[in-house]
Amino acid sequence: MTKSSTAPVLGTRALNRATLARQLLLRRSGRSVLDALRHLAGLQAQNVNPPYYALAARLEGFAPELLAGPMAEREAVRIVTLRSTLHTHTAEDCLGLRPLAQPARDRELAAFRAGLAGVDLDRLACLARALVEAEPRTMAQLRQALGAEWPGADPRALAVAARCTLPLVQVTPRGLWGRSGRVALTTAEHWLGRPAGEPMGPADVVPRYLAAFGPASVKDMQAWAGLTRLRDAFERLRPDLLTFRDPNGVELFDLPDAPRPDPDTPAPPRFLPEYDNLLLSHADRSRVVPPEHRGRNGQGNQALRTFLVDGFLAGLWKADGGTLVIEPFGPLTKAQRDEVAEEGARTLAVLHPGTPYDIRFGGVVRR
Numbered sequence: 001m002t003k004s005s006t007a008p009v010l011g012t013r014a015l016n017r018a019t020l021a022r023q024l025l026l027r028r029s030g031r032s033v034l035d036a037l038r039h040l041a042g043l044q045a046q047n048v049n050p051p052y053y054a055l056a057a058r059l060e061g062f063a064p065e066l067l068a069g070p071m072a073e074r075e076a077v078r079i080v081t082l083r084s085t086l087h088t089h090t091a092e093d094c095l096g097l098r099p100l101a102q103p104a105r106d107r108e109l110a111a112f113r114a115g116l117a118g119v120d121l122d123r124l125a126c127l128a129r130a131l132v133e134a135e136p137r138t139m140a141q142l143r144q145a146l147g148a149e150w151p152g153a154d155p156r157a158l159a160v161a162a163r164c165t166l167p168l169v170q171v172t173p174r175g176l177w178g179r180s181g182r183v184a185l186t187t188a189e190h191w192l193g194r195p196a197g198e199p200m201g202p203a204d205v206v207p208r209y210l211a212a213f214g215p216a217s218v219k220d221m222q223a224w225a226g227l228t229r230l231r232d233a234f235e236r237l238r239p240d241l242l243t244f245r246d247p248n249g250v251e252l253f254d255l256p257d258a259p260r261p262d263p264d265t266p267a268p269p270r271f272l273p274e275y276d277n278l279l280l281s282h283a284d285r286s287r288v289v290p291p292e293h294r295g296r297n298g299q300g301n302q303a304l305r306t307f308l309v310d311g312f313l314a315g316l317w318k319a320d321g322g323t324l325v326i327e328p329f330g331p332l333t334k335a336q337r338d339e340v341a342e343e344g345a346r347t348l349a350v351l352h353p354g355t356p357y358d359i360r361f362g363g364v365v366r367r
Contacts, residue, residue: 007243010215010252013263015287016311021259022212023278024058025270025308031059033066034090037076040212041205042087042097043277045078045175050273051088052177053305056350057270064177064351071175074192078170080163083226083280084108088175091192098167098188099199104226105164115154116161124150128162129187136171136184139163167196202233207255215244215254219283246284267311269336269343274303279313289313293329307343309336317344319357324348327362337361 010018020026029036036059037043043051055062067088070076077094081087081101089097124146131137131145139159146158162168167188173181189195209221218231234241234253244252254260272278278288279297289297293313297306304316307326315328324344332340341359348357 007245007251009247010244010260011247011263012287013311014260015215015246015252017261017263017265017267018215018254018259019213019278019287020267020311021261022214025278026261026265026267026311028058028060030061033059033062034070034075037088037090038093040277041208042081042089042093044082044275044280045086045088046275047273048175049177050275052351053271053273053347054276056347057272062350068177068179072172077188077191078175079167079188080105082224085275086170091194094167094169094188095192095194095196096198096200097205099196100202100205101226103228109161109164112154112157112160115157117153119150119153119158119161121161121165124158124161125165129166132162132166132168132186133190136186138182138184142185202227202230203236206230206233206237206253210241210253210255211258213277213281214258215242215252215260216282217246217250217252217284219250220281223283224277224281248284250284267308269314269340270308271317271344271347272306272308274305276306279303279306296329307340309340314340319348319352322356323358323360325360325362 017026023040024031024036031039033055036055043054045051052064052067055067067076071088075091076088077091078086078088079094079098081089081097084101084104127149128142128146131142137145142159142162143155146162147153147155150158163185168185169188169191171184171186171191173179174183205225206221209224210216213220213224218234222228222230241253242256244254246252279285285294288311290312297304297313297316305318306313307315307317309332314330314332315326317324317326326340326344344359345357348355
């Protein structure tokens with residue numbers, strides 16, 4: 001009998017409550033924005049507003065300027081890292097985590113090889129670095145400038161190659177609450193005014209992942225990071241980790257001192273943005289997404305804003321004009337409707353203070 005087969009079993013509710021506690025969603029935290037970003041290992045940020053909504057759900061006393069300020073001061077940045085998607089990270093994590101994601105960047109670049117025939121990628125990286133460090137450039141500007149150097153290459157492939165070979169951040173005002181700005185890029189080192197330093201390796205990041213998303217399997221972390229072959233990192237750390245099994249017998253790893261609340265711990269409703277990492281960071285998402293609701297938090301490639309009831313995905317929401325529309329996936333009790341409405345009103349009061357909103361429950365959503 002293997003050790004993993006004798007490890008304690010954590011049921012779905014136990015995994016749910018543990019993950020909510022790590023994600024600061026079981027109780028709101030008094031952490032600072034930067035401390036929360038560090039603990040959560042970043043927030044997905046394909047759109048401008050989701051990190052603000054994500055922090056409003058997780059932090060006591062949050063206000064949009066508490067994230068916009070550090071971004072304006074270059075203490076937090078937007079950069080493509082985990083799962084090949086934009087994330088908002090602390091400056092330190094931007095510099096440390098971006099090299100970890102390089103294999104995913106290499107895979108993306110490989111898809112454009114045909115358009116890069118005859119292009120010296122080292123020379124391209126040097127030229128692109130000089131361009132974006134002279135002044136932030138859009139992808140269109142990179143296509144034009146690099147296309148002049150390699151007129152026979154695919155201009156889009158040239159710009160993608162620059163993005164894949166260099167750690168490019170989106171400069172402000174892009175990403176600031178209530179501000180607009182085109183996507184303009186420069187290198188992380190130039191924007192932050194410091195060298196990259198020592199990159200994080202998988203074994204450095206495993207404890208970070210477990211602290212924010214555990215207990216979790218190797219495949220769970222691979223889904224979060226967009227990487228493969230992380231088993232060796234877990235095995236190196238095995239003596240310092242606890243092991244469990246999920247209801248299907250999959251081995252889970254965890255930090256010894258991480259919270260694992262009682263499965264019956266109350267979980268208040270929470271309103272989440274589109275692309276919230278809670279719903280994207282495990283290979284098996286059943287700890288948050290009931291099987292009957294799988295795939296209902298998105299439409300095609302577009303993720304939708306969601307809310308939780310009793311810790312699990314329970315429906316969609318949107319702010320439509322002056323109305324907060326709440327669309328549950330199934331019937332809610334009167335007490336649940338009252339709690340959901342109260343949480344929705346709180347969310348809008350934090351992010352849109354002084355703006356009056358009506359609250360309307362839509363019909364049960366069948367997707």
